[in-house]
Structure formats: structure tokens, C-alpha cells
Amino acid sequence: MKYLLLLLFSLTVICNAQEYKLAGEPIQGSVMVGTGENISEVYLDGEPVQVDKNGRFVIGLDRDEKGPKTLKIIFKDGSVKTEKLTVKKRKYKIQRLKVKSRYVNPPAEEMERIERESEIMKKARKKIGLVDSMMFDDGFIMPVEGGRITSLFGSQRILNGVPKKPHNGIDIGGVGRGAPVKAAADGIVVLAGKNFYFNGNFVLIDHGLGLNSIYLHLDKLYVTDGQKVKKGDVIGEVGSTGRSTGPHLHWGVQWYSKRIDPMSVLNLTLN
Incomplete structure (x- = not known):
């Protein structure tokens, strides 16, 4: 039982390590900032996105950006997460x-x-x-x-x-x-x-x-x-x-x- 609990704890730590957060909203003309641990690479619609040593990255959506956008994050252990970003349209004066x-x-x-x-x-x-x-x-x-x-x-x-x-x-x-x-x-x-x-x-x-x-x-x-x-x-x-x-x-x-x-x-x- 002791070893089973230890194994479950280890798996939880590993899973948690492969999470990320995005600050901001996918709206035309907006910027979003991502953070996560053990991030190796990030791609937006197949194009590489710069990641700093602390696992932080930026996504910018142009004034006339069209969606959806595909965000792909590759972690250091080889696991991959993808997310579809639906870009909200804005009206301009x-x-x-x-x-x-x-x-x-x-x-x-x-x-x-x-x-x-x-x-x-x-x-x-x-x-x-x-x-x-x-x-x-x-x-x-x-x-x-x-x-x-x-x-x-x-x-x-x-x-x-x-x-x-x-x-x-x-x-x-x-x-x-x-x-x-x-x-x-x-x-x-x-x-x-x-x-x-x-x-x-x-x-x-x-x-x-x-x-x-x-x-x-x-x-x-x-x-x-x-x-x-x-x-x-x-x-x-x-x-x-x-x-x-x-x-x-x-x-x-x-x-x-x-x-x-x-x-x-x-x-x-x-x-």
C-alpha cells in the first residue's frame, strides 16, 4: 500500500508538471502570455513560438486575425498538448x-x-x-x-x-x-x-x-x-x-x- 501511494504521488507530480496556463483572451488585437513547467517547444499554427528559460511564451493576435488557431506545446518528456483557440472578432470605428x-x-x-x-x-x-x-x-x-x-x-x-x-x-x-x-x-x-x-x-x-x-x-x-x-x-x-x-x-x-x-x-x- 505504501509503495502504491508513492507511485500515485509520483504520477500526480509528473502530470502536474505537464500543465500550462494562458493569461489573456483570444480576441483580435490581443496578446496572451503562457507559462508552464518543463516546456520544450511551442508552436502556433505550425510556426515556432519563442520560449524563455522559465517556460514562458507570448502569443499575439493581429487586428484582423482569423481563427481558429492551433496551439501546440511539447514538453521535455516528449508529451504533447494541443489547444484550439477560437479568435473573437472585433468591430472597429x-x-x-x-x-x-x-x-x-x-x-x-x-x-x-x-x-x-x-x-x-x-x-x-x-x-x-x-x-x-x-x-x-x-x-x-x-x-x-x-x-x-x-x-x-x-x-x-x-x-x-x-x-x-x-x-x-x-x-x-x-x-x-x-x-x-x-x-x-x-x-x-x-x-x-x-x-x-x-x-x-x-x-x-x-x-x-x-x-x-x-x-x-x-x-x-x-x-x-x-x-x-x-x-x-x-x-x-x-x-x-x-x-x-x-x-x-x-x-x-x-x-x-x-x-x-x-x-x-x-x-x-x-x-
Whole structure:
């Protein structure tokens, strides 16, 4: 009897060791964080997902993500678990804005500059994923205190009557030029860009496991490429540089190239 109880206890420990948890919901534009013991590999629809040494991983669902998605987890003992994620659809608003015409139809003399800046951004984004640990395990905060959200994630933008790409972040206004902008979570500055045509002054931060955030239209920059930042560190000031209708912060979040609603990371429960 003693040995039978010991065997049952051992089997329980083994079974429990092959469990995992997912924080977040499978909704378009959302991020989910998985944790588990003895995880060896993770796949989403057959594509490998980065796993840190503590068995944590991130799944991002794009603004227009279609489902269902198949999550496959392989444990170190060779056992496999699969889960179907039914992706819930969201409805997005249409937003009409008036901006300077040169930001809707850029003049020919600016095209070389725009293309050059686009290449800089592409090279910077290729570095996303090099941080193989979850630096944001202390969670996310709103990068501007006391502001109000003036534009929602995912809105279909119509600028001067011309349909443009959907809004890939949220706009935070109502605080005025010069208000401090803080890092929403721990991370490493991939690019601190100055005076880009559309972005103005901005900061791109890698938070690890593919999750990254960007802060646009800054008046001033207080960080440099490669700098480590902690959640709450001031990285710049609210401004109106680039394609902007007035002082505000555009805050965007992505999982690699998947467009994520910043409110999704604010609502994550990681512990």
C-alpha cells in the first residue's frame, strides 16, 4: 500500500508538471502570455513560438486575425498538448481626420527621405525577438499620466477624405506638450528615431519574446539605441512632431509584426 501511494504521488507530480496556463483572451488585437513547467517547444499554427528559460511564451493576435488557431506545446518528456483557440472578432470605428495635405500625399522631393526612413524601421524591427526573456514580467503601465484616450486602436483612418491604414495604436492627449512619456514596461531601446517624416521623434522598445512598443510624435528624446529601461522611466516628452494634428502620444504595441491593442497588455494578469 505504501509503495502504491508513492507511485500515485509520483504520477500526480509528473502530470502536474505537464500543465500550462494562458493569461489573456483570444480576441483580435490581443496578446496572451503562457507559462508552464518543463516546456520544450511551442508552436502556433505550425510556426515556432519563442520560449524563455522559465517556460514562458507570448502569443499575439493581429487586428484582423482569423481563427481558429492551433496551439501546440511539447514538453521535455516528449508529451504533447494541443489547444484550439477560437479568435473573437472585433468591430472597429471609422475615424475621419484633417491633416496637412503633405502627410496624405507626400511631395515628390520627400519620397527618398520616406523610403530611407522606412528601411531604417525595417532593419530595427528585424531585431525584435533577440531579447529571449520576458522583461515585462512586472506588467505594463499607461505611458502618460492624467491623459485621455483620443483615438482608439484599430480605427479605420480616413485622412482628408482618403482611406488610409487602420490606426495601429492608441492616441493619448489632454496633457499638453512637454508632459513626460514613460516606458510602459522594462525593455531595451531598439531605436530612438529623430525627426522622421511620419513618426517624428519616437522610441521603439523591445520587451522580450517578440513583444514591443513604440512611442511617436515626441517633442524630446531622453534615451538612446541599446539603452535598458525600466517600467516608469521617462523616455521623452509629449509633442507634435511628424504626422500629428496636435500634442499627443501615439502608443503602439506589436508582437513581432502583429498589431496589438495596447489596452490588451495593460489588462494582462501575469501572476
